[in-house]
Structures are given as C-alpha cells and as structure tokens.
Amino acid sequence: MDSVKHYCGVVGIFSQEKSNIPEQLYFPLFSLQHRGQESAGITYVKEERFATFKDLGSVGSVLSHYLNEEHLSYAGIGHVRYSTAGGNLWDNAQPIHITCNRGEIALAHNGNISNADKLRERLSHEGAIFQSTSDTELVLHMLSRSRKIDFFDGITEVLKHLEGAFSMVLLHRDMLIGIRDPLGFRPLYIGQKEGMTMIASETCALDTHEITEYRSVEPGEMVIVTKEGVRSERFNSSPRIAQCVFEMIYFARPDSEIYNQSVHINRKKMGAALAKVDTVEADLVIPVPDSGNFAALGYSQESGVPFDFGLTRNHFAGRSFIQPTKSKREMAVKMKLHPNKETLKGKRVIMVDDSLVRGTTSRTIVKLLRQAGASEVHLRLSSPELHWPCFFGIDVPTRDELISNHKTPDEIAEMIGADSVMFLPIEELEHCVEEPNKFCYACFNGDYPVHVPLKSEGVLKNG
Ligand code: SF4
Numbered sequence: 182m183d184s185v186k187h188y189c190g191v192v193g194i195f196s197q198e199k200s201n202i203p204e205q206l207y208f209p210l211f212s213l214q215h216r217g218q219e220s221a222g223i224t225y226v227k228e229e230r231f232a233t234f235k236d237l238g239s240v241g242s243v244l245s246h247y248l249n250e251e252h253l254s255y256a257g258i259g260h261v262r263y264s265t266a267g268g269n270l271w272d273n274a275q276p277i278h279i280t281c282n283r284g285e286i287a288l289a290h291n292g293n294i295s296n297a298d299k300l301r302e303r304l305s306h307e308g309a310i311f312q313s314t315s316d317t318e319l320v321l322h323m324l325s326r327s328r329k330i331d332f333f334d335g336i337t338e339v340l341k342h343l344e345g346a347f348s349m350v351l352l353h354r355d356m357l358i359g360i361r362d363p364l365g366f367r368p369l370y371i372g373q374k375e376g377m378t379m380i381a382s383e384t385c386a387l388d389t390h391e392i393t394e395y396r397s398v399e400p401g402e403m404v405i406v407t408k409e410g411v412r413s414e415r416f417n418s419s420p421r422i423a424q425c426v427f428e429m430i431y432f433a434r435p436d437s438e439i440y441n442q443s444v445h446i447n448r449k450k451m452g453a454a455l456a457k458v459d460t461v462e463a464d465l466v467i468p469v470p471d472s473g474n475f476a477a478l479g480y481s482q483e484s485g486v487p488f489d490f491g492l493t494r495n496h497f498a499g500r501s502f503i504q505p506t507k508s509k510r511e512m513a514v515k516m517k518l519h520p521n522k523e524t525l526k527g528k529r530v531i532m533v534d535d536s537l538v539r540g541t542t543s544r545t546i547v548k549l550l551r552q553a554g555a556s557e558v559h560l561r562l563s564s565p566e567l568h569w570p571c572f573f574g575i576d577v578p579t580r581d582e583l584i585s586n587h588k589t590p591d592e593i594a595e596m597i598g599a600d601s602v603m604f605l606p607i608e609e610l611e612h613c614v615e616e617p618n619k620f621c622y623a624c625f626n627g628d629y630p631v632h633v634p635l636k637s638e639g640v641l642k643n644g
Contacts, residue, residue, distance in 0.1 A: 188574045189275070189291040190216030190382040191369075193258040193350035195357040195406040197376035202226070202254035203234075203247040209379065209386035210259045211240045215434055216291070216382060217263035220274035223247075224287035224352055225257030231285045231352065233278040235260070237271055256357050256406075258350045260289035263576070272313040276352075281325035283332060286353045290317040291382055292346030292367045292574040295633055300342065320349075336360075336403070337416045344631050346425075346573035348398075350380050357406040363419035364630055365400030366573045366621060368428060368439035371411070372396075378406045383437035397441055423621035423630035427575055429614055430564045431535040435475055442615050445475045450613040451563040452479025452533060455605050459484070461559050462529065467491030469518070469534040469546060476563035477533035491530060491550065493519045514545040520553035529557040536564040537593070537604070538577075540584040544597040557600045565607040565625040566590075572633040577624050 190213030194205050202225045210221060221243040222235020232252075236243045240261060260275035278287040294300070297316035300323070305311075309322050320339060327335035332353065346366030351358040359380035361369045371380045372387040372395030379387055380398070387395050398404055401417040424440045425432075435445035452475065459480075466486045468477035471494060481488035498517040530550060537543060537560075547558050566585035571577040580586050584593055585604075594602040607625055611617035623629045 188217065188263055188293060188576065189289075190214075190261045190386075191258070191289045191291050191348060191350045191380075192260075192382070192386055193256075193289075193352070193357045193359060193380040193406075195256045195378045197255070197408065199253040199255050200377075201251050202257040203244070203250070203252050205377075205390070206257050206259040207240065207244050207247055208389040209381055210244065210261055212385045212389050212434070213261050213382055214240050216432065217261040220262040220271075221260065222274050222276055222289075223257055223259040224276040224278050224289075225252065225254045226352070226355075227252065227254060231278055231287055233276060233287065235271075235274040235276065237274065256352060256355070258287055258289050258352050258357070270313070273315045275315070275317060277313070277315070277317055277321060279321050279325070281321070283325060283335070284354060286321060286324065286351065288317055288321055288349060288351050290315075290320070291348045291369075292362065293572060294319065294343050294347060295345030295572040295631060296343070297345075298634060317349075320347075333405075333414070337414075340403075340416050348382060355407055359398050359404040359406075360416070361398045361400055361402055363401035363417040364421060364423040364621075365440075365619075366423055366425050368424070368433065369398040370395050370438075371398050371404050371406075373411070378411060380404065380406070383433055383439055385434045385437040388436070397439075421630055422619040423573075423623075424619055425573065425575065426610065426614065426620040426622055427536075427564070427571075427624065429620075430610075431472055432575070440614075440619070447613055448475035448563065449479030449482070451605055451610065452476035452481075453483035454479075454609040454613055455533070455561050455563060455603070456480045456483035456486075458606065458609060459531075459561065459603060461531065461601060461603075463531045463557070463559060464528040465489055465491065465524070466531045466533065467524075469532060470494040472535040473533040473563070476535065477531075480531065480533055480561065486531065489521075489524050491521055491525050491532070491553075491555075492546070493521060495519065510541060511545045514542055515549065518546060518549065520549045522553045525550055526554035527556055528554075529559075530555045531559045531561055533561045533563060535562065536567060537562050537584060537602075538567060539582055540593055540597050543599070547598045551598070558598075560594070560597070560599045560602045562602070562604045564605055565610060565622075566604050567624055569624045569627045569629075571624050572629070573621065573623075575624070 372392035
C-alpha cells in the first residue's frame with residue numbers, strides 16, 4: 182500500500198525470579214508487529230551467556246517455537262523491524278549481539294541516527310569492520326572503543342555523539358537498560374508488575390502482561406533495571422522536545438498511550454477537526470480501514486453525517502502482493518480492500534484516510550467506490566500535506582515522490598478521480614494533541630528539530 186512506513190519496535194523484560202523470558206517476550210513483540218514485519222528477534226540471558234535468535238519474517242513465523250519451549254532466564258530484549266527497499270537483510274535484523282572488551286552486549290533500536298553517515302565514516306577510518314548497514318551497530322562500535330572504564334560513563338559519552346531518534350533497549354551483564362533520545366522522537370514506556378519490569382515502545386505491549394503501573398521514559402533519560410530495582414539517570418537534556426506527531430496520526434496502535442496521551446482519542450479529535458473546517462455535503466462517512474477508522478468516527482460524530490464501513494479489509498493480504506507494474510499495484514489494493522456495495526450505492530461519500538503519499542492507492546480506492554455505486558467521493562486526510570522526508574525513523578519518500586510537492590488538493594482530486602480532496606491544516610492538528618510545542622512536524626513544514634543531511638536526500642535540489 183502507498184503509505185509511510187515505520188522502522189521498528191522494541192521490548193525488554195527483567196524478572197526478579199527466573200521465568201520463561203523468551204515466551205514472555207513473544208507476546209509484547211507480537212503486539213508491536215505493526216511497527217515492523219520484516220524481521221523479528223530476541224536476545225536473552227541463558228545461564229551465564231546471552232542467546233540470540235532472529236530471522237527475517239513476522240513475530241509469529243520467527244519466534245513461535247518459543248511458545249512450546251522453556252528457557253528459564255531473568256532478562257531479555259526483543260525487536261521487530263521494517264526495512265526500506267533493498268535493506269531487508271538478515272545482517273540488519275536485531276537485536277545486535279556482540280562480545281567486546283566490555284563483555285556481551287545486546288542492543289535493539291527504534292529510530293534513526295541522523296548523523297550515522299558521519300559516524301560511520303569516522304569509525305571506518307579508525308579501522309572498524311561493520312557486519313551490517315544498520316546505524317544501530319555504530320552505537321556498539323563506539324561503546325567498545327570508548328576509553329571510559331566505567332560502562333555508564335562509556336555509554337553516556339557515546340549517547341552524546343548521537344543525533345536523531347533513538348529509543349533503545351540494551352542488555353549487559355545483569356542489567357536491562359532503556360534509553361530515549363533527548364528530543365524524544367519515538368515513544369518508550371517502562372512498567373512493573375509482580376517482580377517483572379518491562380520496557381517497550383508502546384503501552385499495548387505492556388497490556389499483554391496486564392501491567393497497569395507504567396510511565397513514559399522521558400526524553401534524555403536512561404533507566405537501568407537490576408535486581409536492586411530501577412534507577413533513572415539523565416544523560417542529556419534538550420531545550421526542545423520533538424515527539425513524532427506521525428506516531429499519533431498513524432503509526433502507534435490506537436489502543437496505546439504514547440507521550441502520555443491516548444492515541445485513539447487524539448485520532449478522533451483529528452477527524453472532528455477536519456469536519457469543523459469542511460463544508461462538503463455528504464450522506465456517509467467511511468474510513469480507509471484500519472488507518473482511517475478513528476478519524477472517520479471523529480468526523481462523523483462532529484458533523485452528524487452517519488458512519489459506516491464502506492470497505493472491508495482483507496487482513497491476509499500482505500506486502501508480497503506489491504508489484505512494480507501499475508496493473509499489479511491495482512490488484513494489490515483490490516486484494517486488500519473490498520467495497521461494501523449495499524452501503525455505498527447512490528451515496529455521497531466522505532472517505533477518511535490518515536495521509537497521502539503518492540496518491541496511487543487512493544486512485545484505485547476511489548475507482549472501487551465509484552464502481553460500487555457511490556455518487557460522489559470526497560477524500561479527507563487526517564494529516565496535513567506531506568512535503569519533506571523524515572530522518573528520524575520513518576520511511577517517508579523523497580520530495581520528488583510526494584504528490585503534494587507537485588499538485589494542489591484540487592489537482593490531486595482530478596488525478597485520483599475524486600470529487601474533492603482536503604487535508605487537515607497543520608494549525609488544526611496542533612489543537613488535537615496535548616502540548617503541541619513538544620512535537621515534530623518536519624515532514625509537513627520542513628522545520629527539522631536537528632541538523633539533517635538534506636543534500637544527500639535531494640531536498641535542496643528540489644527546493
Ligand atoms: S519528520 Fe514527520 S515522520 Fe519524521 S519524526 Fe518528524 S513528524 Fe515524525
């Protein structure tokens with residue numbers, strides 16, 4: 182499907198009593214599957230050593246054998262990964278587990294280190310040999326090369342050299358460590374229940390173990406979990422916080438809380454905000470399932486236009502359907518979304534989706550709705566127009582590929598065959614989240630919160 186993609190999700194568990202940690206990691210990782218479907222893996226403490234198992238594939242296909250095995254342990258970490266085209270290599274699957282001068286370390290990372298090219302070049306000159314193309318590996322190289330004797334002095338030194346987004350879990354000796362970058366781009370939560378401490382990307386992962394006592398790991402905070410309990414340290418502080426607003430619009434699971442805010446409530450607010458500024462008359466509001474569900478509901482509740490499901494989603498249609506030719510791309514959409522004819526026949530339809538990238542999927546969906554008898558189709562997006570790439574862990578295409586850099590909403594409507602297209606204005610989006618000044622909106626307005634390598638992405642060339 183034509184949408185922006187996430188890079189990763191992470192989980193870490195520390196248990197005061199030995200328990201079946203691989204199995205315990207399986208469930209929260211499964212709940213984070215939406216954050217990455219291309220590889221999955223875990224590292225756990227096995228007697229005195231670390232054991233790692235990872236592979237390309239979903240959590241179910243890679244890790245389900247752990248549901249029938251018992252591995253008593255007290256700590257482990259896990260990871261799910263999405264990769265960009267060409268980058269789906271086994272070597273890039275996580276956790277990355279190394280043995281170095283400090284002993285064994287395993288690391289799982291959600292985000293994107295925006296100065297990775299510079300760091301990689303420097304390390305290469307110093308003779309580093311890389312086993313992957315992942316920016317996560319750089320952290321481990323830097324840690325093993327640090328001259329600081331104390332592990333925490335070493336890690337604090339390394340973290341100060343990193344720019345961009347990093348929510349991480351790290352396993353070392355008898356410790357589980359959670360780290361969130363100073364600007365807080367990606368969410369990270371820590372919770373406890375009956376001797377178990379869990380660190381995870383979203384609260385839906387904590388829910389799998391019924392952990393109800395939790396809090397957000399703060400930007401620039403490192404939490405260290407040992408048998409003695411949980412310790413918190415600040416490794417850096419930033420005057421600016423830049424939580425990714427796209428997590429709230431689309432990526433995070435709607436039943437999660439991230440940045441101390443409810444995802445599905447904020448999504449409904451975005452739909453309601455769209456309805457407030459919209460003037461079109463319609464008979465029906467439908468979502469593009471599942472990404473548009475809550476915004477469509479919010480739109481309907483605010484406008485009074487009835488809500489229904491005009492499209493049924495086939496949950497078994499995976500990425501394998503995506504093919505490079507136009508007709509096959511259309512078929513991929515048809516395999517995934519089926520119009521509900523009786524609901525749509527003769528209706529003026531408002532179709533709500535989260536964002537518009539290239540417009541190719543929307544064109545096919547609009548065609549499907551018209552073939553099913555809709556008399557009008559108005560596309561409404563619960564995000565502003567996408568103009569800029571992301572350097573912080575989200576796969577937004579280059580400026581050239583983003584339709585909003587070439588066409589106005591009216592021109593997009595003409596291209597996709599809709600009667601009208603409208604985006605949520607950025608100032609309205611800011612009203613839909615709490616503490617809007619603590620969010621990043623760079624892919625909409627180009628206001629990057631840290632220095633980014635614009636030239637290499639062709640951004641300057643394209644204006
Ligand atoms: S640029 Fe966009 S997708 Fe990337 S972190 Fe900022 S808001 Fe999120």
